Amino acid sequence: MAKAAVLVSEGVVETREVPIFEPEAGGALVRIELGGVCGTDLHMIHRLAYEYPLPIILGHEGIGRIEKLGAGMDRDHAGEPIKVGDRVYWSPMVACNQCYTCTILESSPCEKAAHFAEADKPSWCSHADYGWLPRGMPFFKVPEGASLDAIIALGCALPTAVGSIDVAGGIKFGETVVVQGAGPVGLAATLVANVSGARRIIVIDNNKIRLERARLIGATDTLSLEELTPEERKNAVMDACGASGPDLVVEAAGHLSAFPEGVALGGQAGRYCVAGLWGAAGEVSFEPRQLVLKNFSVRGSMAPRAKHYYRALHLAVDMADKVPLANLITHRFGLNQAADAYAAVTGGEAVKVIFDMSIS
Template structure:
């Protein structure tokens, strides 16, 4: 019997999400069909909605953080990227970016996240060539040859954190790792910031400082391993925050590493001012263009001998390492997901995350929302007619 999939389709910048239904294709050789269990709403999705990522074409089905159950396997799909046998009914996490393995960045530099021809689930136009290619749908057509994926038995609302938290692993790797016994400061206490706190402590940091808010997030930052939390609502003056941060480090030198996860441009010069001489600054928060910040190259970079690392996305190895950490369940990662919403509430999550509303349904302040595409739609939601993929 033919399968049909509902999906949330965004028609343009600050446009409308419509629930449309498509025929699910039969998987070809090397492909499979995934029954989506959970798809995370990412800060990048927020920026795609507002048009801050100029490579995205509309209409599109977003959702690049997703996991689910293998519904149908095409020929030659027999194992995951760790070589573990897979079958229909297995839960897997998808690596959204698929590099070409042929361009200069893939073959020569060995940096697939910089691939010149990358294809990525959750970022493609919703056309006849990329139909059902995002996680905000009941089924995803895993069609791009070379797609990496990992089998897991984690609860789907924890497994779905693999992709966003893998950014932290990539950032630490780019900076040469967290030095054992060091002090790490994390700017921002959203989902990625909380992941950076957890992973910094597990990587050997002796002291982790979190600068962010509001208070519910700072409480969770402590549960994730932060030793010191600084509430930006209580300490509003950046100069005072800089002084306070330095007072929490040995010799008043500043942290050995600063990790920026806020996505606010003004955080960058402030974070560079925290940093000790010859320390590492890791930028994880600006995956889209939300504006500029004024930096003094002499004081912020050269005089401080700063080691600055920009990080774009993550690759298969970072996803695999992150999943290994999550599967140990040594920390309450499930607390990062504060809201599980139906498919027709993607826009609600985006507006809440963009600070137009901190709360949804009078629940706690949003940290991470996931979409369950099988949850009942609200009464009155219109589902457009089925489309054939023949």
């Protein structure tokens, strides 16, 4: 039997034993080593995000070693040879590659993406010590000697930032970037801006611990939501970026009020990459005229594709010894402390919470 953190009813998580399944042809069974906790797990615990069956294993960010390979599997999804014992990192989405979005638009989310199954069925959820990766689930070999902590430190936020910034047109050398929110997606966007050669990277949040981490991974300036008025933040951004304003604003705040401020902060011919508002239903007023006057583009994005997971994996591996990525992990729990792990995410002290299956 495997051990897993299982959501049994709204707000109630238990550590349970669940069956281990043989891999299917084209799939793999993974012995999970680290599983990141993401805000989406909390949405699921409080049943805010979308419909899914109960009981269900939580977690969609994982790294582990191949325990068994399904028939026909000898390569990962980037064509690298793979064998039992190799470490892999996976994208939790199985695209069908047979729908209009997948095939014609070459976009996401897939209209027929497989969803998480009940806890007693084969599951690729990562808050467990075994994960069953179905046929078609993109997984990638982790290079030998890579820092696992660095890879899991930003979790699904790194592919999210890589994917969102990609669809918003990327970041060119010498551009100026504002990041709204210094949670994992904002920190990931800061890292992407850093390696892309952004000249100024200005990060806005109200959490001092997170703003400090943002500086460590590339923010050139940080602005407090609490201590500065919107007017003062705007002035600080203009001082840093010049009179035409920032080239790119990345919304990673997940709060509706970020949107009108993001439009107001955006520069002439600037772009606005809206990455964090998927869970923030509701309305907010803003002045559409600003889009016209500034020749301003707004681009929303969700559900990074497999290539973004691959790029994120290698970005984390390559940057692990250049910026203190692994230090973004502030809390580490075993599966037996599942409730504590989810509670830690909502505490103001947490940057990244992970499950480490070596903790009993």
